[in-house]
Amino acid sequence: GLFPLSDSESKGSNLTITVVGASGDLAKKKIFPALFALFYEDWLPENFLVFGFARTKMTNEELRNMISKTLTCRIDKRENCEDKMDQFLKRCFYHSGQYNSEEHFLELDSKLREKEGGKLSNRLFYLSIPPNIFVDVVRCASLKASSKDGWTRVIVEKPFGRDSESSSELTKCLKQYLTEDQIFRIDHYLGKELVENLSVLRFSNLVFEPLWSRNYIRNVQLIFSEDFGTEGRGGYFDNYGIIRDIMQNHLLQILALFAMETPVSLAAEDIRNEKVKVLRSMRPLQLENVVVGQYKGHSKGGKSYPGYTDDPTVPKGSLTPTFAAAALFIDNARWDGVPFLMKAGKALHTKRAEIRVQFRHVPGNLYKRNFGTDLDKATNELVLRVQPDEAIYLKINNKVPGLGMRLDRSDLNLLFRARYPREIPDAYERLLLDAIEGERRLFIRSDELDAAWALFTPLLKEIENKRIAPELYPYGSRGPVGAHYLAARHNVRWGDLGNEDS
Amino acid sequence: GLFPLSDSESKGSNLTITVVGASGDLAKKKIFPALFALFYEDWLPENFLVFGFARTKMTNEELRNMISKTLTCRIDKRENCEDKMDQFLKRCFYHSGQYNSEEHFLELDSKLREKEGGKLSNRLFYLSIPPNIFVDVVRCASLKASSKDGWTRVIVEKPFGRDSESSSELTKCLKQYLTEDQIFRIDHYLGKELVENLSVLRFSNLVFEPLWSRNYIRNVQLIFSEDFGTEGRGGYFDNYGIIRDIMQNHLLQILALFAMETPVSLAAEDIRNEKVKVLRSMRPLQLENVVVGQYKGHSKGGKSYPGYTDDPTVPKGSLTPTFAAAALFIDNARWDGVPFLMKAGKALHTKRAEIRVQFRHVPGNLYKRNFGTDLDKATNELVLRVQPDEAIYLKINNKVPGLGMRLDRSDLNLLFRARYPREIPDAYERLLLDAIEGERRLFIRSDELDAAWALFTPLLKEIENKRIAPELYPYGSRGPVGAHYLAARHNVRWGDLGNEDS
Amino acid sequence: GLFPLSDSESKGSNLTITVVGASGDLAKKKIFPALFALFYEDWLPENFLVFGFARTKMTNEELRNMISKTLTCRIDKRENCEDKMDQFLKRCFYHSGQYNSEEHFLELDSKLREKEGGKLSNRLFYLSIPPNIFVDVVRCASLKASSKDGWTRVIVEKPFGRDSESSSELTKCLKQYLTEDQIFRIDHYLGKELVENLSVLRFSNLVFEPLWSRNYIRNVQLIFSEDFGTEGRGGYFDNYGIIRDIMQNHLLQILALFAMETPVSLAAEDIRNEKVKVLRSMRPLQLENVVVGQYKGHSKGGKSYPGYTDDPTVPKGSLTPTFAAAALFIDNARWDGVPFLMKAGKALHTKRAEIRVQFRHVPGNLYKRNFGTDLDKATNELVLRVQPDEAIYLKINNKVPGLGMRLDRSDLNLLFRARYPREIPDAYERLLLDAIEGERRLFIRSDELDAAWALFTPLLKEIENKRIAPELYPYGSRGPVGAHYLAARHNVRWGDLGNEDS
Amino acid sequence: GLFPLSDSESKGSNLTITVVGASGDLAKKKIFPALFALFYEDWLPENFLVFGFARTKMTNEELRNMISKTLTCRIDKRENCEDKMDQFLKRCFYHSGQYNSEEHFLELDSKLREKEGGKLSNRLFYLSIPPNIFVDVVRCASLKASSKDGWTRVIVEKPFGRDSESSSELTKCLKQYLTEDQIFRIDHYLGKELVENLSVLRFSNLVFEPLWSRNYIRNVQLIFSEDFGTEGRGGYFDNYGIIRDIMQNHLLQILALFAMETPVSLAAEDIRNEKVKVLRSMRPLQLENVVVGQYKGHSKGGKSYPGYTDDPTVPKGSLTPTFAAAALFIDNARWDGVPFLMKAGKALHTKRAEIRVQFRHVPGNLYKRNFGTDLDKATNELVLRVQPDEAIYLKINNKVPGLGMRLDRSDLNLLFRARYPREIPDAYERLLLDAIEGERRLFIRSDELDAAWALFTPLLKEIENKRIAPELYPYGSRGPVGAHYLAARHNVRWGDLGNEDS
Structure with a gap:
């Protein structure tokens, strides 16, 4: 392409x-x-x-x-x-x-x-x-x-099945009529400009690669939120739930691209090989590392917002999660011990999709006095926002110009909309063009799909078999508080809920 | 302070x-x-x-x-x-x-x-x-x-002597009447906002320190240029020359701050200890690593500019350098083999003082095809501009938004004038205030001064004893071409002479 | 297995x-x-x-x-x-x-x-x-x-063909009757105890991995020498030559195992995937980075040793190399710029197969005075000897016990024969057992073979088409001096020809 | 020297x-x-x-x-x-x-x-x-x-005072009659062969320095044990106790040498500058990070061993610790978060002085299956034994030669007595010679001594003021179990109490 x-x-x-x-x-x-x-x-x-x-x-x-x-x-x-x-x-x-x-x-x-x-x-x-x-x-x-x-x-x-079994059944059927080369499984998040730029930034600049590991990165957060609910179209959704709808594909695909090893070339198969490797290095999700939620009705400013089960297209008493948070781990040399937190939800207070990379604290205590007691507040953070508007910025500490020594935290914008004022093409344009040109880099190969389902299937079955009840949260809120406890257990603070302008 | x-x-x-x-x-x-x-x-x-x-x-x-x-x-x-x-x-x-x-x-x-x-x-x-x-x-x-x-x-x-001997003589005399604590040797470049911010950026952010060594930095350039000559005030200058006037103090001080190890605290003595250490790790300059120049008269656009020796306040036939370029080396674990290039001159085409840090190329050849034959052109570069307007920016490679894969090189601004619109105080304000408050961090201690002279004295004597003739360059030009050959010998390309907007 | x-x-x-x-x-x-x-x-x-x-x-x-x-x-x-x-x-x-x-x-x-x-x-x-x-x-x-x-x-x-074309032809024929799973291409060097231990040492100890890259390793040498010639069995050999007989398979396989990235698991396919990756990251050999030699007759101690072309089973005037030295390069992030030198020869002064890893010099000059002028002599070296007797040792600098400060270079034995006195099984035992148990880790997959031939085929063709004459060296000598010049051009000193006890 | x-x-x-x-x-x-x-x-x-x-x-x-x-x-x-x-x-x-x-x-x-x-x-x-x-x-x-x-x-x-105050009083008195240059404070542990070799190994070999930091080292243990009690000479000891007698000087000095940054040269002042820096970066000891013990009488094999207070030269009811364990922390960039554990005691089961460096686990899980559940057991450990017999060895994992894949843990001896069979000079020889030759490297400067006391004085005062009762342990035992709990709280396992042959 x-x-x-x-x-x-x-x-x-x-x-x-x-x-x-x-x-x-x-x-x-x-x-x-x-x-x-x-x-x-x-x-x-x-x-x-x-x-x-x-x-x-x-x-x-x-x-x-x-x-x-x-x-x-x-x-x-x-x-x-x-x-x-x-x-x-x-x-x-x-x-x-x-x-x-x-x-x-x-x-x-x-x-x-x-x-x-x-x-x-x-x-x-x-x-x-x-x-x-x-x-x-x-x-x-x-x-x-x-x-x-x-x-x-x-x-x-998507959907490419509901679990490992149905997915491989589907693949098997497709392969009766098509070769692997002919199948283009689309995940339109992979067509986003920022996702393409992520690899360029990481692999074409010397200054990022040394930081890209457990030695410097403390945690990675993959966050997706929508500010509306099913709104009368809950039929399809209720059958899948937020984990299948967002996490197992969109967020996991972005995670794989983020975390993969350097591919031997930029060719599609080489990149997909590395994505499969990183997926295979991940631990299957465990219920204790997951929080599920479902939005309930809420009234604000005289307006009332319906709960999920108020939607007539949703079965009464449905336990389908409309929100989930999870901690994932990659057991390889680069990422051992670094929690990757995912969070996805509907009917939240904001609309956003982003990756947040929180760096470790600066070792030693040179500026401790300047930062006050909580060194962790002063750590660098890299934010890659996929939507609504694409942006990359790095939070750094710097001295406020002027006499005296006051430190401040600034955003260092890596991508200026100002610099590239042209309209950014829609993800579908890129992906359609790639399919036309036979460029498979951004499409999901069968073994990738298998590896992705292998991570989520046991969890999904356990949730469904045990009929785990989701934690309710009000329509338009920041989601269930359980997500905070989950993060805290892994020594993480959600980056998107810090302060107003984060 | x-x-x-x-x-x-x-x-x-x-x-x-x-x-x-x-x-x-x-x-x-x-x-x-x-x-x-x-x-x-x-x-x-x-x-x-x-x-x-x-x-x-x-x-x-x-x-x-x-x-x-x-x-x-x-x-x-x-x-x-x-x-x-x-x-x-x-x-x-x-x-x-x-x-x-x-x-x-x-x-x-x-x-x-x-x-x-x-x-x-x-x-x-x-x-x-x-x-x-x-x-x-x-x-x-x-x-x-x-x-x-x-x-x-x-x-x-300044001047604090003309060489090791005269400088220690001066120190000895001062110490007859003053203790070390009472002496505040001022170098107003150290009072620049950017110089203060340099340590903050480096030591309070996790993302810079890992890059700050021979493993990632290919060379460091310290550049000072003035766009005017002695203009009738050559008497003082001719006795000192550009090496003593700019390099041995201003540029060397900035180099020491840039290259020093992490101090044990931000206290003045701890910082000055580290500065002395880095100066002591440097090799004394050698004549073969130095180029000296002197500007000659030049006419442009109907206007004529006088040469250095045309200045009536300058002795006829003076060999005093108005330009010098030098390669310095720090023989310690962090900087072994990294050339530090200095360049200072009068009557050049521009007015500027800056540090340029050129990073190594990205190892491997993932994006070779996208960059064309010269991978080195695509390396990251960090520019710390001290004057005229203070700025810090990092040159990075990124994908041009849009379909297809075109790479571009952007400047990543770390200090936005926009963010801090207040007027930046003059260096003398900061230094006077520090002296009043007894903050010695930015003043030069006797042993620092000794170490600085120890590096330059043998060279200065050799230049004067051998009556090394400076390479002539036209007033308003980019300086003698010898500076390019010197750089090339150390596998360096001057960052300030690349293209228009560098 | x-x-x-x-x-x-x-x-x-x-x-x-x-x-x-x-x-x-x-x-x-x-x-x-x-x-x-x-x-x-x-x-x-x-x-x-x-x-x-x-x-x-x-x-x-x-x-x-x-x-x-x-x-x-x-x-x-x-x-x-x-x-x-x-x-x-x-x-x-x-x-x-x-x-x-x-x-x-x-x-x-x-x-x-x-x-x-x-x-x-x-x-x-x-x-x-x-x-x-x-x-x-x-x-x-x-x-x-x-x-x-x-x-x-x-x-x-082996031999698995003579070049890319004949090798893929052979593979194609085999695949008419066998699946990839059924084919076990044996390279008995991979069955050597030391080769197995290499991965264990590297991946199961924290202390080796950080050193395993261009940041610390200056060059890697793969050396094979035999102390006898063709001795009347030159028919087969003359058709292949030392490059095909030793380099393209045994030495290249060991290099791939040495240099590969961490595999996602120890499973055969994962290891072979990484081997293919590293082979694909290598530059095809170029004639200017290769020296070829052929042994000539030599008399020593009253005994006379025949030259290669004196062997009646060798065609008169044969130009087939019995010795070759080559510099190879891996253009990936880990090994960019590190020369991998190979050397293989018959009728040399000794019988040996080994990997020598020469580390960079210690940056800075703390012990320069103790080491004398040539810092490079004092670098660490890791030797992995495959035969005759298997051994791993690291050359380190230490203080000679006693008063005064004299430094010495010791061998640090990582593998003690003393510790494991049992007889080490022959490589064929291991490989036969692996084949029986379906363990494919040490067998060469078709794509590995293709990648290996892709590196050597252009060189082999050029040598044969241009009828490059080999440099003659006496039977029982240390090989042609051209090998030293080749090494020197890449700033390398052969580790096996240093001194008596190396 | x-x-x-x-x-x-x-x-x-x-x-x-x-x-x-x-x-x-x-x-x-x-x-x-x-x-x-x-x-x-x-x-x-x-x-x-x-x-x-x-x-x-x-x-x-x-x-x-x-x-x-x-x-x-x-x-x-x-x-x-x-x-x-x-x-x-x-x-x-x-x-x-x-x-x-x-x-x-x-x-x-x-x-x-x-x-x-x-x-x-x-x-x-x-x-x-x-x-x-x-x-x-x-x-x-x-x-x-x-x-x-x-x-x-x-x-x-020694003793150089009992606390910060008495020590600076002593220094002040000495300085009335002597300059700093004339005072040689001896710590005979610094004259040990191994202590000298420590710096050589670390700074003259490329292979150690990269490992010498928080990124690879999990904890450091400084262990001193004697297998006898005061034995009728308790008068002096009771006035000082084990913390002053062993920890604050011998163990702390060795720690400083172990942990210091690379000095700018091997000159005494440069080394002592770095030692002071590392001492100043340490947190003063806190009571909750300390365990104190005192030995009590014990009968074994028909023989009875007296308790500390049974010694007639010891005051009745003395609370003086004969054993102490402590966790120390160095708040600088290299060591942030790495616990340094000290342990010193009399009347223990063995006689030993050593530094044990426990490395982190290998990130990723490649050999997890081979090591069983506790990856931490398989980490590398570097042991520097100061006495009784000087030795340096590294515990590494390797494959047991033979078919199959069994891993084993071997000791890799860095210092062979076999290689250097000459008698190692007594520490006093080295130190006397150094004093004669004016080599101050191994003697303690006044500011070092101040920094050392600053770490221990608050703790010593608290122990004495609060009359903290020591935990009793039997003569000849492995010391109080409290030391295990202290270690466990910092996620450490004492290396000297693991198994028989450690």
Whole structure:
């Protein structure tokens, strides 16, 4: 994914992108707009087509109409945005069919072939559909609509199973029809700008690597919070819960990238090898290192917010966690003894996703007098904020300019929005482009997925078998206090709950 | 100097500050304004008086008039600045006398005693006079104008001799009349805000110390340049030359602070012990590691600039260096093999004083392809700019936001002027305040001075005995090219001559 | 291979070991004795049988007679050694056949099945045959003599091709009949006690790991020397030369084990993954970093030793190197800039195989005066001697006991023969046992082999295409002086040629 | 003390060594024999004389007779030992006098001058006398018997006061008559061969320094035990107790040498500067980090051993500790958080003085399975045994040679008695020689002594003021169990009580 395709490459072949589940929300909000953005920025090959596939009956025009409502031009609008939209929409087509009908996919294949006009064709299927029909679609698409002379790739979205068993069952099924090379398991957090930059910062600068270990890092926190609840869409969520929905994939993937050893090269397989290694070095989660919570109704400022189980789409008495905090450990030479704390929750007071790296205290006591009793308050902290706005900053101590010796704690911004004022592309753009270009770095390999489930499955089973009751917390609050006790047990203080401006 | 004096301390005693050489330039431009600034900011004790002493005949009013022209109010002018000036000037007095006359100092003593009104008195003498009369003044002041019940301290300005012998002779003479405790050898570069902050950054943050050694630092550069020549005031300079004028004191002092080991405490003696240690670990300079230069006349844009020897105050045919570059080495465990390059010059293209720390390249070749052939160009660099505007920034590599993988080099600002918009006090303010408060951290102890001269004396003698001819460079240029060859021999590239915005 | 087989495991199944090429030298000298030693020490399962297979016609008795001459009892002879030999020989059988005859292998299969008596059978084939018939034997054995219900494994000996192309061709052929899991490429140097201990020392002691990098290690030397020439058996050797015969496999394998990153576990695949990584981080050898030599005739003490080309089995005018020295580099974070020097030769003055790790000098100059001018002479050196007698020692500086301060350099023995007086098993014993137990740690995986050839193939081709003439050196000498110049260019001094007792 | 005196140095001057307190035990057992050994080995200058001074009336012959009984020849007896003894005794003289009589010292001076025969004379006084007469002797010797043209030095033995106050009083008194340069405070533990070697090992080998910090060292133990009690000589001891007698000097001095930063040179002042720094970085001992004990009577094997208070020279009901254990902390960058445990006792089961350095566990869990549950048992340990026999060894893990993978823990001897079979000189020899040669490295400077007392004085006062009762332990036992609880509280296991052969 390093460079736009060369002319000769793009001229010689077709690319068709089939969005299966084209009428769904994700397709409308993310996939079609991302495709348009890539087109707009000239990243797509010359001969590309977009097909929508779904059960809904629709004409090409109706699809185009539907899509057009969600396309937007970059903030730095060029004059020709409208033209570009038109050009893009002309390349969009629709085919309706049943997801499990090989016949309907054969019809799709005919249409694709017709449009491809005999040139070498590469086909990408984006499966924006519920998990229960994954395998059907893969079967039909693979058997009836694969490219004959180019490549065929399939992007699948989470959930990838509910536990080790269901996940390997799914993988096994996919592998009946696809090779590992063809499967692109997407985790859109890995497409975030900051996640890409993390490796660059760490491996291309001499000044970070020496600090990246147990000798200097005291703990690492991976924090995800949403400021809204299920809001009437609890059906899917209740079946999975926050641990499966956020921790086992998004947060764990970011942790693996953060903590992995230096790969032998930047090639996808080398990076994924290192990610698997770090996952395999982790201890499976244990119940005593986990706190689960669920939000309850709350009234504030005259407005009342419903609890999780108040949501009519959620089963009465559900014990599904909407919040979880966990301490994880990596038993390798680099990270032995460093707690990695994860925290994820819905209906909290803020919306945020970030990594916080808290460094150890400065050994010795040179500035003890200046810092007062709690040396730990004065430690350096590196914050990598993935969203809402991407940022990296390092908290350091410095002298306040002027006479006398007063120390202060400043944020050292590593990434200035000011320096790079261009709009940052959406994660889906990057990932779609990578899939098109066969760059697998940011997609999850089967053995990674296995290793990830191996860490979480025993815990998930124990929680469900023992019917562990979640700790209730008010909608809009900072989550259950149990998370503080968990952190304290590992000698950690949550970095996001310190003070106002943290 | 950590805290303003307590009330009880300031109420109970007098402080008199006698500026010997009160009619000189330094006194007018720096010392009186600094005293006023301290007064303005309430750092001085309640009962303080300022005395001018010089040969010129002048009344108190004339002195006040002279001083008042150079006093300025802080940028963030408070309303009462004029009032404050008046109050300050009322505390200023003048006494004229010969510098070697014990009698005249006895007269001064009477005046001081009269003003002190019988309270405990502390007396600070600031010797703003040529070196040849240092000892006379110290003798007279010490014998005839010392405080009887409080402390007596003497601030002396460079030059502290011309070489090891003359310097120890001077120290020996001073010590006839003063104890080590009473002597405050000032090096105003040590009073710069940034120099103070350097130790704070290094010792109060975990993230810097691990990098501070030969394992990570490839070379350190101490650079001083002025964009003007002697301009008719070459008499003093020609007798000393740039090596004595800038390198052996200012740059070497900053180097010692930069490179010293962690002191056992922040107390003055502990810091000075470490500075002496690092100076003693250095190899005396050798001629082959030094380049000397002298500026010659130059015409640019219709304007012509005179060469050094064109200055009528400079002896014809003078070989005195106006530029020097040198490679120094510290033979201890931390710095073994790391070249410390110094460069100082007059009549160069820019005005600047800074420390540049160039880090080693990232080992391994992960990003080689992205950086092109010269990995060394992509190394991190820490720049500590002492003047004109104080700043600290770190050059790091990061990914340019957006699709594709392009790397860029950004400056990571550690000190935002934006964050601390207050005016930074002049170095003389800090140093005067420290001398008043008995804080010796930033003053040079006798053994430090000896160690510094021990490094430079053999070189200076060799240059003078062999009548080494300086390499000529045009006024306003980047200095002699010999400096590049010297750097190259030690595998260094000057950081200040790289590109426009470095 | 951690523990002897449990009773239940050994009772329930048969193991047959078929030595293909049973009448050859290696079989007689190494394989049968190693099998006996394993039997003698009770490491083999209860029901095991040994089959010899070769073209020679022989009865079982004749085979037993042949074998019996090379079996030896452990030095610490137990009383029952003779009994044990008899028991072992009774389990040995012979079948003669053509190596490319599927029919003859089918006959072998019948005999095996007869002896196995219907129990679960595991079959190990040891291919002690020339490379040109590898594939034939593998085909026949695999198709006709595989176990039906247990495992079938094949041990193959070097050479594994002559370059990247022939090696991948061979691998491709083997994989037609065998899976990666079934192929055991043996490198008997990896079976040496010391090689096993190397990882234990490094990874189970805190005190070694911190030193294991470019920060402390200045260079690593891998040295192999034989004190005899081809001695009438130059036919095979001349076709390969010393680089293929020793460097590309034995020395490179040891280097990979020495230099690899910490594996995620001690499992074979994890260790082999790390070995492949380090091989992939190495730069392909370049001709300017290589010296080749060939021994010439030499007379000493009235005895005359023939040159390489004097050997009648060597083609006249052969340019095949009998000596080579090379500098290799690993471009990763741990080893960037550290030269790894290899040296291998025949007909040298001594017989030895060892790794020498030379550490950097102590930074700073505290003991400079005590060491004299050449600090580098006083650096620490770690020597891991693989043969003739296995030993590990560290050269350290210490004070000579007594008054005054004289420093001395002592050897610090890490492995005492005194402490472990038992006979150390032959490398073949360990490797055979590992193959039987399915422990693949010490066998070379296909991708490792590919990576190893990728490093050496361009060099080998260049030497052969340009007909590079080897530097001649006398039989029994220390090799060509070119090796010293090569070392010097990389700032290295060969550790084995320093002084008498090194 | 690096080299024997040059001829010119020794020819030109006299050296007289006056042993004040010549009839005492220490003089007979240690000082005269050490002087003879130095003479025997040719370390003394040509013109040296030994004077005994004491109150006892004695002739020169009587002194010689007394001395001759304790002189011994080196084990590797040269033939001429008897001759040497005769030569030595001829140079021994005696003068009797009162310790506080200036007149008697004037008489001594006459005798010395007579013997010196007008040549330049250097005079060393060894004060082998009780502390209460230190100052008298120093006064008399200094005023009446100082050398007129050479140097005069005074060796004093502990105790140097009982606490901060009495110690500075003593120093103040000494300084009335002597400069710092003339005072040689002896701590004979610092003269031990091993203590000298400690710095050599640490600073002249690259392989030790990286390990010498909190990152790798988990704790340090300083252990002193005697296997006998006061045995009728409790009078002196009871006044001081084990903490003053052993910990505050011997163990603390060794700790300082062990833990100090790298000195800027090996010169005495540089080393002592670093020792003072490390002492100043230590926290004063606190009662909760100390355990005190006292031995009680015990019968074993039919023999009965008396308790401390059974000793008739000990006051009834004495609470004086005969055992103490303490945890100390050094609050600097290198040692922050590493407990330094001291333990010293009389009447224990063994006689030993040693430093034990316990390293941290290997991070990660590669060999966890091989080590069983308690990883900490498998950590490396460095033992520096000062007495009875000097030795340095490192406990490391290695593979047991042979098939299978069994790990073992071996001792790696760094100092082989086998390698250096010569008799190791007594500590007094080294120290006397150093004093003669003006080498102050191993003597304690006044500020060191102050810093040492500052650590212990508050604790000693608290123990005495609160009349803390010691924990009783049987004569010949391993000491009070409280020491185990103290260690456990700091996560330490005493290394000397592990198993039989530790």
